[in-house]
Amino acid sequence: MQFTADKLLLFGATGDLAQRMLLPSLCALSADGLVAPDLCIIGTARTEHDDISYRNFAAEALEKFLPEERKASVPDFLKRLHYQPLDASKPEGFAALAERVGKVVDGLAIFLSTAPSLFEPTIAGLQQSGLAGEKSRIGLEKPLGTDLETSRHINDAVAAAFPEDRIFRIDHYLGKETVQNLLALRFGNILFEPVWNAAHIDHVQITVAETVGLEGRAGFYEGAGALRDMVQNHMLQLLALVAMEPPSNYDPTSIRDEKVKVLRSLRPLGPGDSVTGQYREGAIGSQPVPGYDEELGRDSDTETFVALKAHIDNWRWNGVPFLLRTGKRLPERKTEIMIQFKAIPHSIFAGQGAKTEPNKLIIGIQPRENVGLSVMAKIPGLDRGGVRLREVPLDISMPDAFAGPQKRIAYERLLLDLIEGNQTLFVRRDEVEAQWEWIDAIRAGWAENAIKPRTYTAGSWGPAAAIALAERDGFSWHE
Ligand code: BG6
DSSP: OOOOOSEEEEETTTSHHIIIIIHHHHHHHHHTTOSOTTOEEEEEESSOOOHHHHHHHHHHHHHHHSOGGGGGGHHHHHTTEEEEEOOTTSTTHHHHHHHHHOOOSSOEEEEEOSOGGGHHHHHHHHHHTTTTSTTEEEEEOSOOOSSHHHHHHHHHHHHHHSOGGGEEEOOGGGGSHHHHHHHHHHHSOTTTGGGOSTTTEEEEEEEEEOOOOOTTOHHHHHTTHHIIIIIIIIIHHHHHHHHOOOOSSSSHHHHHHHHHHHHHTBOOOOTTSEEEEEEESEEETTEEEOOHHHHHTSOOOOOSEEEEEEOBOSTTTTTOOEEEEEESSOSSOEEEEEEEEOOOSOOTTGGGTOOOOOOEEEEEEESSOEEEEEEEEEOSSOOTTOOOEEEEEEEEEHHHHTOSSOOOOHHHHHHHHHHHTOOTTSBOHHHHHHHHHHHHHHHHHHHHTTOOOEEEETTSSSOHHHHHHHHTTTOOOOO
């Protein structure tokens, strides 16, 4: 049902995500008049607060995490905030929560960012207290399970209270402007689509490199690891956007139908197609940093790095490897997609001694937001010793090309879409399940072959075996 919510109920309202992302995003939307003046935000969590003390709490978070130029809008924004304490593991509190939410005129948007153990009791509580009615929709923040089975369990529990068209599964990478720009690049230009296939593309690389380590999230990360924390969701969504067939429309069904076809076409990984790693002490820049085992205080087999060679078994991508790589404590923060085209079929310059390099398309997602295409060009000169060529970049920096529009964080977009009911940038159940199916098989392979992460020095690009994984096929990672 199409409605714009006039109430937003935020579970996990005192959590890290709320402080860093949700409150700043909502404040920005409010300041720019993008949400209705009467949108009322009710926060809930176990911590005891009343409206006043929650507003103070939110003010502190905004002081820390909101850009300076936005701060003037804080006092007005705070007036929208209300708070109701709730122990979501117990059904008793939900009636009071529903009373606090009060009459919903246009609709209720619920944002669930809580510990996985609270998912089911929360859904049950919402249902019993009448908060899951026809005019409610729910946004679910990860982690939604740890494998296909647990994810199905959660999805079933949610489905018992909300139909799929009112469930908004969040993958915050889809809220990033540069990720959405992938669709514009592929389907808003005639240039790329004719060569976007196995006949012209040699291989694809997707890198999500982080410099951060555990960041105090040991409890969560130990049970996840890089494969489930980053590949299962963000990286497979990037892969699906790169590889999908052209959808017929920019709408939730058309786009998600095409993505899920890609996810279902992922070939199960072979035994030698993955490398895992765990960082040891080293340095990022010139800053010394401890190893994962030291941060954790014990030994562990959790991978903080993973590199994979994936294949998509369909006509378009037959024989084209997709190399995926992600890790913590790598030398720089960089999310990037690199499309390496094939070599030209015949070089007219070979007799002149000039070498040509295959074209590369580089899509910078963060922190650099750019689209770069490497092309061969003639080195200026009289060519007395023969024609010489060199690769030069055609580089479009997005912030320079669009100097006017304000840069928005992913959650601004996603919260607004949740409030207004646009599912295009949210993940459908069949996508999540296809993602888990592929990931579970990788983990089963690791368990079967007793694969343990290799160590790598913090500040390096992961274990040497990751380099070998690419080099075996004659590729090198784009760095
Ligand atoms: C989260 C992961 O989903 O994404 C984190 O749980 C990771 O481990 C984060 O650091 C990366 O997000 P971004 O937007 O900083 O690239």
